[in-house]
Amino acid sequence: MSKKNSRRSFLKKATLTSAAVTSSPFLLAASFEEKLILSRHYTAHSFSANDQINLALIGTGIQGIYDTQTALKVDGVQLVAACDLYAGRLERAKELWGASIYTTRDYRDILNRKDIDAVIIATPDHWHQKITIDALKAGKHVYCEKPMVQKPEEGQAIINAQKESGKICQIGSQGMSSLGNEKAKKLYEEGAIGDLVMLDMYNDRYSAEGAWQYPIPPDADTKTVDFDTFLGKAPKVPFEPKRFFRWRNYRDYGTGVAGDLFVHAFSTLNHVISSMGPNRALATGGLRYWKDGRDVPDVSITLYDYPQTDTHAAFNAAFRINFIAGSGGGGGFKLIGTEGEMEVGQNSVTVRRSKLSMIPHGYSMVSFTEEMQEKIRAGYDLETLEPRSSSLSTGTTTWEAERDYKGGHYDHFNNFFTAIRNKGSVIQDPTFGLRAAGAALLANDSYYKQQPVNWDPVKMKLI
Secondary structure (H helix, E strand, O other): OOOHHHHHHHHHHHHHHHHHHOOOOOOHHHOOEEEEEEEOOOOOOOOOOOHHHEOOOOOOHHHHHHHHHHOOOOOOEEEEEOOOEEEEHHHHHHHOOOOEEEEOOOHHHHHHHOOOOEEEEOHHHHHHHHHHHHHOOOOOOOOOOOOOOOOOHHHHHHHHHHHOOOOEEEEEOOOOOOOOHHHEEEHHHOOOOOOOOEEEEEEEEEOOOOOOOOOOOOOOOOOEEOOOOOOEEEEEOOOOOHHHOOHHHHOOOOOOHHHHHHHHHHHHHHHOOOOOOEEEEEEEEOOOOOOOOOOOEEEEEEEEEEOOOOOOEEEEEEEEEEEOOOOOEEEEEEEEEEEOOEEEOEEEEEEOOOOEEEEEHHHHHOOOOHHHHHHHHHHHHOOOOOOOOHHHHEEEEEEEEEEOOOOOOHHHHHHHHHHHHHOOOOOOOHHHHHHHHHHHHHHHHHHOOOOEEEOOOHHHHHH
């Protein structure tokens, strides 16, 4: 269905809905408000001991643990090994998943095992490319945490390695497969908000933990932490626990708020509107409060330009992160179009449609005589710029997931393991992952260069 016809279909449904929920001639002219249910049916499977997908975790830190806990909720998956460079995390892995799992500090030991089918890579960002490529070459299916790469130019090598290996590679932006994203994509394609004009995304935090000041265990030293291996391709520096346990705060190992938070929004945005991404970015910000040795900003504002394509009009996107938000914190992701706005979350979607005022009122009429004002009003009345149907299609509809919904994180892993079993496709392959990461990382390039940067979203290269 063409976008024009889709929008006509949506408007018709919206008008009928508003008429149905109102009950009097007076109310027919008012906007409506309704709530609907989002649901997903999961088919239960029973797998024998010989039909389990054997999973290993590489990087047993915060996200690695959350990823694995979610992955193991999917039928037919078992954890057999874990890898980390801090001894205490290997002990934690055995606490969580049993003393029988194999643990090691060397990820290559994991890749050399013939009984491992798939790996979760949840290491610091600067290790993503190498371990992902090594895992694919070793014949393992890969779930790699976002951002897929630390630098955009690293992405093509992963794309090529995945194609050559024939293995599944899912990039881990955990909300991608959610009911919210799924519904938002359908609504957008139906024309629920008209032509996209702007994306507004923000994430406010007000805690040390939210600003990546993670706890450092008192036993951290050169015996319990393999710091030299952690450094990898990064510059060699003396042992410093903060760099290991709070690596997100350093450009040498992480990607700042852009790679950690922007990339989620780009994954959702590009998926919902079927886009390849922006072509220009302009960033500003600074280190305003968390002056703890980090060299990445704690306040970041980036503006992106999206060019017109077959799936969307040209529009702008505003991304804002504040790690010292005295308001207490919060977040939002809102698509704003010519005919409404759509707020998207993993578990819900809200569409608000308003009536576009086309007829002038008192403010702009004040400079004309009373006689002229009457003539102007009469002229507008003849043009019928605000038909009654435009009022009937206004209002707010919220779709919410059922309480027993397993969540977007579960759905993303379910998509991954289903693709492995059925030799199918994943929702966020390396090409998609590079487009999301590349767009996000433009913010860093612009911020440190102190100038706009240009990006080719088709070739996925800086210009």
